[in-house]
Amino acid sequence: MPRMKSLRTEYEYVPVRIPPDTDRASAAVLLSLQADTGGWELSRVLLQADGTRKVTMRRRRTHAHLPGPLL
Numbered sequence: 001m002p003r004m005k006s007l008r009t010e011y012e013y014v015p016v017r018i019p020p021d022t023d024r025a026s027a028a029v030l031l032s033l034q035a036d037t038g039g040w041e042l043s044r045v046l047l048q049a050d051g052t053r054k055v056t057m058r059r060r061r062t063h064a065h066l067p068g069p070l071l
Contacts, residue, residue, distance in 0.1 A: 011058040013043060020051030027053060 016034075018027050034040045040057040047053055 010060060011043075012061050013056055013058045014040070016055040016057055018053040018055060020048075022053075031055065031057075 016031075018030065022030075031040075031042065034057060035042075039059045039062075041059065042055065043058040044056040045053055046055075
């Protein structure tokens with residue numbers, strides 16, 4: 001029986017912190033730019049009590065050089 005790959009080995013993850021004074025539209029633009037330029041997608045967004053957004057972005061692992069998040 002073939003072994004299944006773990007999702008952790010197929011994706012690379014990076015945490016991103018968005019400050020509380022950043023409005024929702026600006027945060028969406030920042031994350032969209034990351035998705036367009038680096039192949040990142042949202043994995044998780046946590047809104048903290050102080051308004052800080054803790055975002056986890058992911059992308060498939062590849063051998064090509066892709067830029068990391070710019071935030």
